[in-house]
Each structure stands twice: as C-alpha cells, then as structure tokens.
Amino acid sequence: MIVGxxxxxxxxxxxxxxxxxxxxSDPSTDIICCSFINKDNGQEWLWYPGQKxxxxxILALQLATDVEAHNARFDELIYECIxxxxxxxxxxxxxxxxxxxxxxRVNAMPASLDAATRAADAKHKKDHTGSALxxxxxxPKDGVFNTDPTLIAKMxxxxxxxxxxxxxxTNTLRPLSDIDKRDWQINERINDRGILVDIELATLAQxxxxxxxxxxxxxxxxxxxxxxxxxxxxxxxxxxxxxxxxAELMHCVQKPRKAASDPVKYTLDKAARGLLLEEExxxxxxxxxxxxxxxxxxxxxxxxxxxxxxxxxxxxxxxxAFIFAGAGQTQRYSSKGLQLHNMRRDCHxxxxxxxxxxKMRRGESIGEPVMDVLAKMLRPTVxxxxxxxxxxxxxxxxxxxxLPWLSDSPGGRKVLDRFRHYDANPEKxxxxxxxxxxxSMDDRQIGKVAVLSLGFGGAVGAFQSMAKNYGVTISDSxxxxxxGKWRRANPWAVKFWxxxxxxxxxxxxxxxxxxxxxxxxxxxxxxxxxGTLFCILPNDTVIQYPYARIDRGNVTAMKAxxxxxxxxxxxxxxxxxxxxxxxxxxxxxxxxxxxxxxLADMVEDEFPVVGHCHDxxxxxxxxxxxxxxxxxxxxxxEACPEWAKGLPLRAVPEVFTRYGK
DNA sequence: TGCGGCGGCGCC
DNA sequence: AAAGGGCGCCGCCGCA
Numbered sequence: 001m002i003v004g005x006x007x008x009x010x011x012x013x014x015x016x017x018x019x020x021x022x023x024x025s026d027p028s029t030d031i032i033c034c035s036f037i038n039k040d041n042g043q044e045w046l047w048y049p050g051q052k053x054x055x056x057x058i059l060a061l062q063l064a065t066d067v068e069a070h071n072a073r074f075d076e077l078i079y080e081c082i083x084x085x086x087x088x089x090x091x092x093x094x095x096x097x098x099x100x101x102x103x104x105r106v107n108a109m110p111a112s113l114d115a116a117t118r119a120a121d122a123k124h125k126k127d128h129t130g131s132a133l134x135x136x137x138x139x140p141k142d143g144v145f146n147t148d149p150t151l152i153a154k155m156x157x158x159x160x161x162x163x164x165x166x167x168x169x170t171n172t173l174r175p176l177s178d179i180d181k182r183d184w185q186i187n188e189r190i191n192d193r194g195i196l197v198d199i200e201l202a203t204l205a206q207x208x209x210x211x212x213x214x215x216x217x218x219x220x221x222x223x224x225x226x227x228x229x230x231x232x233x234x235x236x237x238x239x240x241x242x243x244x245x246x247a248e249l250m251h252c253v254q255k256p257r258k259a260a261s262d263p264v265k266y267t268l269d270k271a272a273r274g275l276l277l278e279e280e281x282x283x284x285x286x287x288x289x290x291x292x293x294x295x296x297x298x299x300x301x302x303x304x305x306x307x308x309x310x311x312x313x314x315x316x317x318x319x320x321a322f323i324f325a326g327a328g329q330t331q332r333y334s335s336k337g338l339q340l341h342n343m344r345r346d347c348h349x350x351x352x353x354x355x356x357x358x359k360m361r362r363g364e365s366i367g368e369p370v371m372d373v374l375a376k377m378l379r380p381t382v383x384x385x386x387x388x389x390x391x392x393x394x395x396x397x398x399x400x401x402x403l404p405w406l407s408d409s410p411g412g413r414k415v416l417d418r419f420r421h422y423d424a425n426p427e428k429x430x431x432x433x434x435x436x437x438x439x440s441m442d443d444r445q446i447g448k449v450a451v452l453s454l455g456f457g458g459a460v461g462a463f464q465s466m467a468k469n470y471g472v473t474i475s476d477s478x479x480x481x482x483x484g485k486w487r488r489a490n491p492w493a494v495k496f497w498x499x500x501x502x503x504x505x506x507x508x509x510x511x512x513x514x515x516x517x518x519x520x521x522x523x524x525x526x527x528x529x530x531g532t533l534f535c536i537l538p539n540d541t542v543i544q545y546p547y548a549r550i551d552r553g554n555v556t557a558m559k560a561x562x563x564x565x566x567x568x569x570x571x572x573x574x575x576x577x578x579x580x581x582x583x584x585x586x587x588x589x590x591x592x593x594x595x596x597x598x599l600a601d602m603v604e605d606e607f608p609v610v611g612h613c614h615d616x617x618x619x620x621x622x623x624x625x626x627x628x629x630x631x632x633x634x635x636x637x638e639a640c641p642e643w644a645k646g647l648p649l650r651a652v653p654e655v656f657t658r659y660g661k
Numbered sequence: 662t663g664c665g666g667c668g669g670c671g672c673c
Numbered sequence: 674a675a676a677g678g679g680c681g682c683c684g685c686c687g688c689a
Contacts, residue, residue: 135663232684235668269669302683327679332673334680341680342672399673458677465677469672561679565666576676584678588673614673614680 002039003064004100004170006163007078008032008155010138010145019310019337021194021319024077031082032137033156035163036060039068044163046156049087062090070113070166072099073188073320095185100170102184105328107173107529108544110560113162116169119546119558119572120529130158174528179541180325183596186603187324187333194317195338195610195618197307198383198658201353204360205377206304212370216296223289231296234268237289242266244286252276268293271468295369303378310337322612328560330588331543332614333595340611343379343659350658353380382659384620388608391626393633393653394616396423397431398594403455403587404492405647406538408518411492416648423650439485445472450486455587457497457580459483497579500586504555504577508533508548520586524548533557533577535586539597539643543589545577554578591615594649597641607633618659626655 011029013022023029036045038060045057061067069075076097083089101111109116118124133155136146176184213231221229228237241253252275255265273294276282282290310318318338326334335341348356356366356377366373384390401419404412422430436447453466460479467474474482487494499517507515507522508531514523521536529546533555536542545557551574559575575581595612602609602617607629611618617637621629630653637651 131664230684232669235685267668306682323680326681330679332679335672336681339671339681342670342682344671453677456677457675459675462677578676580676581678588679591673616673 001060001064002066002068002098003060004037004039004068004163004167005034005075005079006069006159006166007034007075007083008134008138008159009078009082010140012140014139014309017306017309019318019320020071020074020077021191022310022312024074024081025312029078029082031078031087032152033159034083035156035160037163037167039167044160046160048152048156053087053089058090061092064096066098067092067096068098068100068166068170070100070162072097072101073191076188094188097188098176098181099184099324100166102180102324103170103173103176105325106176106180106331106544107532108328108546108558108560109173109529110563111328113165113169115563117165118564119560120169120172127158127161129154130162133158172529174532174542174544177541179596182600184324186596186600187322189603190599190609190611191320191322193608193610194312194315194319195321195340195620196315196317196383196385197311197338198357198381199308199311199316200361201357201377201381202304202307202311204357205374205381206301206308208360208366209301209304209371209374212374213296213301216292216371220289220292223285223292228289231293234293237293238266238268241268241286244283246281249276249279249281252279270294296371304374304381307338307381327588329543330585330592331541332588332592333612335613338382340382341613343382344375345379345661347376347379347660349661350380350656353377353658353660379660380658384657387623388620389623389626390610390656390659391619391621391630391633391653392616392656392659393619393637393651394613395591395594395637396650396652397451398591398615398649399587400431400451400455401647401649402590402594403496403583405644406519406583406586406590407492407496409492409496411490412496412518413646415490415492416646419650420648423648435486435489438489439482441482441485445470446474446482450482454483454486454490455493456584457578493583497583499579500582501555501577501579504533504535504582505550505553508550508555530558535582535589537586537590537593539590539593539641541589541593543585547572547574548577551576590644594641594644598636601636607636630655 009029009031011023011026013026013029015023031049033046033048036057045054047053079089079092084091104111104116110119133151137151137155216231217229220231238253253266253268253272255267273290276290277287277294307318312319321335321338321340323334323336325331359366401416404415418434419431422428432448432451433444435451436443449463449467449470449472453462460476460483463479463483496518503515503517503522507513507524511524511526514521519538523534523536525532525534531548533545533548534542547558548555555577556574557577559573562573564570564572595614598617599609599612608620609617610620619629619633633653634651638649640647640649
C-alpha cells in the first residue's frame with residue numbers, strides 16, 4: 001500500500017534561506033494542515049492540528065510500504081519533528097519514505113509539481129492561489145501569524161489538491177526502481193549526517209566581506225558621482241560605457257556571435273573586463289571603475305551568510321545539501337544551499353586559512369584584493385569535527401575513461417590500456433602528454449584541454465571555453481586544427497557518436513525493439529510520457545528522453561532543464577539528440593552509477609560519508625582511524641563493479657584538516 | 662513589495 | 674548543418 005501526503009506549515013524561519021532541516025527543528029515551526037491519499041483505494045484525509053487522528057489513517061500509515069511526498073525530505077522532517085512529537089502520529093521507519101521529486105527527475109521531467117504538470121500538458125495553468133496563501137499564512141507579519149479560519153480552510157483545499165496532483169502526475173511516470181529507492185535513501189543518510197562549518201571563520205569572513213563590499217561601493221559612488229553604488233551594477237555601467245567608450249574599444253564589450261545575422265549584444269563579464277583592462281587606450285577613469293568591479297565581482301558575502309543560515313544552531317553542521325538525481329538527464333547528484341558542487345577550487349590551504357582566521361580575529365588586514373582572498377576561504381570553511389579529519393578521494397579522469405570503455409571498440413581499448421600503463425608507471429608520464437604526442441605536439445596543457453573537452457563532439461567552442469578555464473589562450477584557427485588532430489587520432493570516438501545517433505534513431509522508428517551502440521542500448525516506449533526513449537546503461541540503469549520523436553530525420557526530446565515562461569502556452573522547449581550529446585549523457589550517467597554504488601557500499605559498511613561531488617567522496621573519520629580508512633577508501637574506489645569489467649579506475653585519496661588543498 | 666527573467670559565475 | 678552539457682546561486686532589473 002502507498003500513502004501520499006503533503007504538509008502545509010508555518011514558521012518564523014525563512015525556509016528558502018535556512019533549508020528544511022533548520023526550518024523543521026525550529027520551535028516556531030508548526031503544521032497548518034496535512035493531506036493524505038491512500039493511492040490504492042483513493043481514500044483521502046485532510047487533517048488539522050487539534051483534530052483527532054482518524055484510526056483508519058493511522059492504520060494506513062502503519063501498513064503502507066511506501067509513504068510518498070513531493071520533496072520527501074521536507075515532509076519527513078516535519079513528520080518526525082512535529083507530527084510525531086507534538087501530535088502523536090505513529091513513528092515511521094525512514095526506509096518507508098519515497099520522494100516523488102526523485103521520481104520526476106529519473107523520468108527526466110521537471111522537478112516542481114507545477115512545471116512537471118505543465119510539461120505533460122501545455123494547457124495546464126499554474127494555480128497562483130497557492131503561493132498567495134503561503135504568503136499570507138506561512139510567514140508571520142509583524143511577528144504574528146494569520147489564523148483566519150476562512151484562509152486556513154482555503155489552504156486545506158489547496159493542500160488536498162496538491163496531493164491529488166502529485167498522485168495524478170506520478171501515475172504517469174515510470175516508478176522508482178529498487179536501486180533508485182536505495183540510492184535516494186543512501187543520499188538522505190548522508191544528508192542526515194551533515195557536514196560541519198567553521199562557524200567562527202564564516203562569521204568573521206562574512207563581516208569582513210560586508211565591510212569590504214561597503215568600501216568598494218563607496219569608492220564606486222565617488223568615481224561615478226553616485227550613479228553606481230555597487231560592484232554588481234554592471235548593467236548600469238555598461239549603459240554608460242556604450243555611450244562613452246571610443247569606437248575602437250567597443251569590440252571588447254561585444255558578445256561573440258554565432259551567426260552574422262544575430263543581433264549584437266553587449267556584456268561586461270569577466271572576459272570583457274579582462275579585454276578592456278588590457279587596452280592602453282582605456283581612459284583612467286573607466287579603468288578605475290572596471291578594476292573595482294573586477295575585484296568585487298563575486299558573491300562571497302552571501303555564500304558565508306548562506307552557510308551560517310543553514311548550519312544547525314547547536315552542532316554547526318549543515319544538513320540536506322545533496323539532491324539525488326538532481327540532474328535529471330543523467331541522474332547525477334546535485335547540491336544546494338551549502339553548494340558543495342561549485343566552490344572555488346583555487347583556495348587557501350588549511351594552514352593559510354588558519355593564519356587568515358587569526359588575523360581577522362585580531363582585526364588585522366588580510367591582504368589584497370580582499371574579495372579574492374575571501375572567496376578562496378569558502379572551501380576551507382568546511383571542516384571536519386574536532387578529533388576528526390577529512391579523507392577526500394576522487395577518481396582520476398573518470399569521464400575520459402568511461403567514454404572509451406562505453407564505446408567497446410579497439411580504439412577505445414587502446415586508450416584504456418594507456419590509462420592502465422600510466423596508472424602503474426606514473427613516472428613515465430601521463431595521458432595528457434601522450435594525447436599531445438598523438439597529435440604530434442609536445443604541449444601537455446593542449447593535450448589536457450583536448451582530452452577534457454573534445455570527447456563529446458564539441459569543436460572550437462568547447463575547446464576554447466575549456467582552454468580559458470585552464471588559462472590557455474589560443475587562436476580559433478589553432479583550436480580548429482587541434483580539434484581536427486584529436487578527431488583523427490581518436491576515430492573510435494567519432495564513430496561512436498555516429499553509432500549512438502543511429503541506434504537512437506532506429507529505436508524511435510521501431511518501437512519496442514532494442515538497438516545497441518557500444519555498451520548501451522536504446523529502446524522506445526510509445527506509451528510512456530508522450531513516447532519515451534530509454535537508454536539502458538551497462539548496469540541496467542535507464543536514463544530517459546520523454547516526448548521523443550523524429551523531426552526532419554533527427555531524434556528530439558523534451559528539454560526538462562529549460563522552462564518556458566510561466567503561463568505561456570508555447571510547446572515545452574526541445575533538444576536534439578545528436579551523437580555528442582548522447583555520448584556525454586551516457587558517460588556522465590555511467591559515472592554517476594559508479595558513484596551511487598560506491599556511496600551505497602560505503603554507507604552500508606558504515607564509512608562516515610559526509611559529501612560527494614560527481615567523481616569525489618568526502619569522509620570524516622576519527623583521527624585514529626585515518627590511516628586504515630585511507631587505504632580502504634582507495635580500494636573501495638578502485639574496485640570495479642561486476643558490470644564495469646575492463647574499466648580501469650584510479651583514485652589516490654588524501655587527508656585534510658580543512659576542505660580544500 | 663515581491664516575483665520571475667536574465668546575465669553572470671563557479672564546479673564537474 | 675553543426676553543435677558542449679549538466680547543475681545551483683547571486684544580484685539586478687522590469688513588471689505587477
């Protein structure tokens with residue numbers, strides 16, 4: 001039996017700013033109402049605090065194999081912290097909870113109930129009464145909650161409607177597999193453990209950054225006679241620049257265009273600012289302003305604030321930072337709140353962070369440019385608890401290995417042999433030098449950028465943007481020649497892109513027949529979500545392309561990650577399933593499978609997993625177990641699952657006293 | 662005043 | 674025909 005439920009709650013805590021964990025455990029948080037649906041027989045309950053809990057409802061909850069909610073972590077926390085403790089609902093084992101957002105995501109549908117419903121039905125209109133009610137009832141006004149019985153009754157109706165919408169939607173989706181459910185649970189246990197923030201450091205850094213932000217604003221204001229007061233008001237300054245900049249410098253702020261017919265657009269992004277600052281002819285006045293924007297151009301303040309908001313007030317740990325299958329197309333994890341998936345890599349070492357922390361404590365200067373020094377502090381603000389260390393292990397060049405392995409081709413196997421060779425003999429060089437030499441070049445950087453950027457059908461654009469990340473500046477014509485050389489040296493890849501595209505096309509043309517390309521298979525099911533193209537990965541995990549069809553000879557599908565404007569009746573955005581895109585999807589998805597399995601093994605074997613990042617795990621062992629766990633971590637990471645035979649995995653985990661380097 | 666759109670930024 | 678894509682967050686700006 002499956003029971004679906006949906007809580008409406010109110011609190012003095014800002015849910016968006018502080019996250020569900022801090023929200024649910026705050027004493028001011030309370031339930032407004034909760035709707036329940038027994039999915040087996042359609043029976044419904046709407047419960048308000050103070051009411052007796054119907055006996056049948058208690059029974060249904062106890063007998064249910066699954067308790068479903070849209071964003072189940074939220075409802076589970078409310079249930080445990082409030083419904084059980086304050087109102088006597090029966091205790092439910094954690095294993096019962098199932099998240100229907102996770103179900104949306106593995107179906108490659110948008111996560112929000114409204115967006116997913118719109119995606120399935122273009123005529124569906126968002127019900128704005130819900131958000132209006134939430135504004136009125138869920139947050140206090142002047143310290144007081146609105147308890148108007150009419151509004152609360154409306155909220156109850158809305159709540160019941162939401163549960164029905166959820167049931168309706170999930171009935172049209174592929175159910176979560178047992179492995180999906182297991183891995184959602186594993187991710188939640190990691191979220192439960194949380195990760196510790198150095199509260200003192202975050203507080204000091206936040207204050208320092210706020211002060212610096214004001215100072216930069218003051219300087220800007222002086223330079224512009226009050227026209228621009230914040231380093232983030234780039235659009236305003238861009239307008240000024242468009243008027244004042246000499247014609248010969250305008251190219252610096254023009255966005256690169258794909259086609260000559262595209263309209264000219266302007267930007268003052270990092271690259272544009274860099275170009276301007278290199279120009280001799282730039283007026284000193286403009287130079288001063290742009291330099292200020294350049295130095296202040298990051299959001300350090302807010303990130304430290306975000307950490308502090310989300311940290312548990314007693315333990316300092318941030319919970320709920322990881323989202324299972326947050327990236328629906330590939331089912332990779334994503335991260336939110338304390339966003340551990342996009343923290344600046346170029347950061348202070350633990351020792352440097354310690355010195356800077358001491359300086360801030362004493363009110364001394366921390367060096368210039370201040371915002372940069374602070375941005376480098378974000379990562380090391382995440383710390384192991386006292387008496388613990390971090391072990392961080394990441395798989396070496398995982399995607400560059402998985403792609404050739406998936407191609408199951410002689411050329412791909414040669415690449416894998418090469419990985420094995422350098423794994424065993426690191427002193428003889430590495431894959432990047434070897435790749436450069438394939439292309440008759442001796443530049444390791446070029447080899448590295450090529451390996452990292454060209455595997456998925458990208459050309460000059462992909463190469464150049466990756467090159468920029470590694471600080472390599474080259475001309476387009478040179479980039480084009482590298483692309484050609486790499487493709488000639490790796491014909492297996494080019495061939496594989498074509499095979500994937502062809503297999504997907506044949507699958508859609510002939511529903512319910514299986515078409516293989518390398519180690520993956522495609523099959524089209526017309527009955528699911530307007531026709532879903534499945535890609536079956538080597539471990540039988542499937543990734544999905546809903547609303548797939550053939551347009552002018554190409555397979556296209558719904559693009560869940562882009563939402564049309566709200567209330568628009570346009571068809572949902574679509575994407576073309578070309579070879580490079582398919583290659584990228586299966587590579588990232590297979591890598592995600594490796595991580596899911598690793599995390600499951602580690603959590604089930606009681607490793608203290610506190611975080612992960614696509615190809616990386618973070619453990620928080622006691623000091624005394626570090627040596628043993630370091631070795632175990634490596635052997636877990638390098639042990640290939642049964643389904644991935646022939647894939648060489650390499651990981652050399654390291655010990656840290658702060659997150660970073 | 663609050664919301665959504667959008668540009669910008671960082672990571673894998 | 675050619676093609677790099679996937680995330681989440683911050684802040685401004687225009688709109689209601």
